[in-house]
Amino acid sequence: DGGITQSPKYLFRKEGQNVTLSCEQNLNHDAMYWYRQDPGQGLRLIYYSQIVNDFQKGDIAEGYSVSREKKESFPLTVTSAQKNPTAFYLCASSYEGTGANVLTFGAGSRLTVL
Amino acid sequence: AQSVTQLDSQVPVFEEAPVELRCNYSSSVSVYLFWYVQYPNQGLQLLLKYLSGSTLVESINGFEAEFNKSQTSFHLRKPSVHISDTAEYFCAVSYTGRRALTFGSGTRLQVQP
Numbered sequence: 001d002g003g004i005t006q007s008p009k010y011l012f013r014k015e016g017q018n019v020t021l022s023c024e025q026n027l028n029h030d031a032m033y034w035y036r037q038d039p040g041q042g043l044r045l046i047y048y049s050q051i052v053n054d055f056q057k058g059d060i061a062e063g064y065s066v067s068r069e070k071k072e073s074f075p076l077t078v079t080s081a082q083k084n085p086t087a088f089y090l091c092a093s094s095y096e097g098t099g100a101n102v103l104t105f106g107a108g109s110r111l112t113v114l
Numbered sequence: 115a116q117s118v119t120q121l122d123s124q125v126p127v128f129e130e131a132p133v134e135l136r137c138n139y140s141s142s143v144s145v146y147l148f149w150y151v152q153y154p155n156q157g158l159q160l161l162l163k164y165l166s167g168s169t170l171v172e173s174i175n176g177f178e179a180e181f182n183k184s185q186t187s188f189h190l191r192k193p194s195v196h197i198s199d200t201a202e203y204f205c206a207v208s209y210t211g212r213r214a215l216t217f218g219s220g221t222r223l224q225v226q227p
Binding site for chain 2: 035
């Protein structure tokens with residue numbers, strides 16, 4: 001079945017360490033997104049990519065980095081510059097074309113900084 | 115700035131009672147509107163969407179939402195809720211010129227027996 005796979009599901013990190021969250025999709029979608037979810041704040045956009053080798057900052061990109069070397073993959077690195085990285089991270093994808101942009105989400109990765 | 119407001123952070127309701135979850139968005143020339151549902155420790159699942167046409171849209175599990183352009187609202191309703199509807203519900207908007215969705219802060223629906 002087609003879908004989005006995020007790994008790991010749970011991750012613990014010490015302060016000062018970088019960590020990379022994986023996101024893989026087999027839906028043949030063009031666009032991919034990373035959102036951060038905190039209690040009571042909904043989802044906030046970190047980065048998105050509409051095409052391979054290109055990506056744009058979202059609303060809260062500081063302290064994060066991404067790459068898009070393959071259509072299927074969009075890893076997110078949480079760097080030591082991110083002041084409050086403990087959160088639930090959601091990856092999504094969609095077709096890129098005219099009309100509505102319907103997002104399909106992965107199951108999420110929960111990052112806890114110790 | 116473009117924004118989505120969900121006025122209620124939590125909505126407790128008894129089983130088989132009706133429920134309405136409210137969503138308002140900042141005005142724009144044209145928008146697409148969505149409701150997503152999230153169960154604990156899971157990703158978001160699309161519940162229903164308004165793209166064009168009839169302003170009343172329905173999901174397969176009895177939810178419906180109505181697009182009201184004059185009030186810039188997209189409230190979600192269900193005439194009779196079940197325990198299994200307990201989840202967090204997010205309203206989202208696709209604004210012209212921005213491909214990523216803008217989400218509201220979510221409403222936690224708690225259905226009690």
